[in-house]
Amino acid sequence: MLINADLLLQYQRCQRRPFLDSRGDRTQRDSPNELLLKLQQDKIAYQKSILANLSYHQPDYPRRDWEAGQAATLELMQRGVEYIHRGILLVSYDEWVNTENENFSASPDYQKYTLLSCPDLLVKHPGQSRFGDWIYLPANLEMGKRPKQEYQVGIAFHAQILAKFQETAPPIGLLQLRTRENTYPVDLLKWTPQMQLILAELIAALESADGAEVFISRQKCNLCHWYSQCYAIAQSQKHLSLLPGVTPVRYKQLQELELTTLESLANTNPSILENLTGFDREVANKLVVQAQAVLQNRPFILPYPLPLETITYTAPIEIYFDIEAQPDLNLNYLLGVLVVNRQTNTEQFYSLLAEKPEDEEIVWRQFLDLVWQYPEAPIYHFCAYEFDTVQRLGKLYQTPNSKVRPVLNRFVDVYEQLTQSVALPIESYALKAIARWLGFEWRDKEASGAKCIYWYDSWLETGDRTLLETIQRYNEDDCRATRNVKDWLVQFFQEEYYLRPA
Structure with a gap:
């Protein structure tokens, strides 16, 4: 069985995933997630943009003929080319254990595992190796903003296999991150021992009868094609x-x-x-x-809730605010504002939409003009993103502080108020989970913030206005869901504190 750096990365994110990928029933997998497909496409585009500026060579070999790929890679290394893209190097796990660390223990069946290294780049560097007065350093091109552990462990994996073939250990590995102009150096002395332990754990998990225990971590699990299967198990247990x-x-x-x-x-x-x-x-x-x-x-009131006087109240006019953003473009393209006038029993939703990225400043000005029409109205939002974004947009477009600060002073984070005061019988404190527990439903059942990112990109590519309309409906529903949660919280505390018998 082949073990590569991708399998090692997946194990660090979920100890159950490699077992399912290698031994699970593939008919049980979820359909491809639109956002995951977008992320994969974005990574390919990012890597192509980096490679376009390099004069690189790529080994030529028949598909999945790894030994031929290795031979072609070694020939390029012998020639001393500057960059090798997706080179192939192989080593059996028993040889790895015996030659790299005599005291390193492994699974009894490790002989059946082959380690396959295929870094994004092998970069020529001064030094002494079996090839001459040069060595190679492993480098990966990652979309992440930070040098995460799983990235650095992967580089250590490539480096140790590379050391066997060039007969000298590379002094460092390299990460090219999306947010850095320069490469990030990976400390191999630090990460190689960690990588060896994780690799041994991975093989032990692959050898187990049922794989690692199910553990649902929504932020990491939501994009996985085994999510539905694991979630069903977790619910049953x-x-x-x-x-x-x-x-x-x-x-x-x-x-x-x-x-x-x-x-x-x-x-x-x-x-x-x-x-x-x-x-x-x-x-x-x-x-x-x-x-x-x-x-x-x-629901229960928490042992240390917010002081009663700080819990939100019902105002004559209230504003509910939600933003849709495209992180890759650093763009906030939709500012949704629901104005509720309890005095006249009316409400109006405003969808402030930037159909083109360059229109962001226009909708920002429209937002300020709108909320300043109701200078006393509290502005309710869910989580800190809206508050932070208004601060950022004010600075970006050099808006006078006198126009921004009074608006921010009216912001009320419904999420913070609720989670610091109440425990609900739910699995998540995401807006959808809370609002659905209250009986609220979104008009488009499959819509989500993540899908809106994909849909807005598709709108820019295709001009299909139905995509924008779907995003606008979702954004309006988010505002209305925030209102439902806020109204419930006010009522709950009124009942608990004011209607409770003395």
Whole structure:
């Protein structure tokens, strides 16, 4: 079986994923995700833009004939070409263990594994190797903004295999990140031991009967083609990873205390948890109450809620605000504003849309003009993005502080108010999860913020206005969902504090 750096990367993101990719039932996989396809296309385009400025060679070999690919790569290395794109190098895992580290232990069946290195680039560098007075450094072109662990572990994987063939270890590896003009040097002395341990764990997981335990981490799992299968298992087990606040670090601590069910966690004294890694007094109390809320299927006020006087209220005129953005273009193309006038029992939604990226400043000015028509109205939003973006747009377009600061002073983050005061019987505190628990539904069932990114790109390419209309409906529904959540929160606290018997 072949193990490459991609498999190593996937294992670091999800210990179950490589097992499913190699031994799972492929008919159980989800359909390709539109956003994932977009990310893959964006990465290809980014790599092509980097390669366009390099005079590189690529080994020529029949598809999947890895030994021929290796021979072609070694011939290019012998010639001393400056850059080799997608070179192929192979080593058996038993040879890796025996020659690189005599004390390094591995699975009993490691002989059946072959390690395949295929870095984005092999970069010629001064030094001494079997080829002459030059060596090669492994380099990858990554879309990420930061030199993540999984990127650096992958470079260490390529470097150690490369060392066998050039008979000298590269001093560093290289990462070209999307947000950096210069390459990022990877410290191989630091990352090689970590890579060896992760590789051994990966092989042990591949050798296991059922793979690693299911753990749902939505930010990492949502784009995976095994998500539906793993989520169904987690739901059937009532797995604690479905409980908001249970991170991998905290789950490990709970496992050691044998607190792996909702019932056991809900009945735990929070003081038992508060000094553990990943916990403190507030986290411990909040997690126990969260378990109680899910177990009893009802909301609870948290032990340390926001002061009652800071909880939001109902105003005569209220504004609900939501932004749709295209991160790759650093563009906020849709500012949605719902104005609710409770005095006249009327409401109006304004869809301030930049059909072209260069129109962002126009919709920014329109937004300011609109909200200044209601200078006393609180502006409700969900999470910090809207607040941060208004700050950024004010600076970007050199808007006087006297026009921006009073607007920001009216912002009220419904997410912050709710999550610091109440535990709900839900799996996530995303807007969709909360609003759907309250009975609110989006008109387009499959719409999401991530899909809007894909749809806006498609609009720019095709001019299909139905894509814009779908985005606008989704944005309006986000504003209305925020209103539903805010209204529920006000009513809940009124009932808890004012209608409760003395």
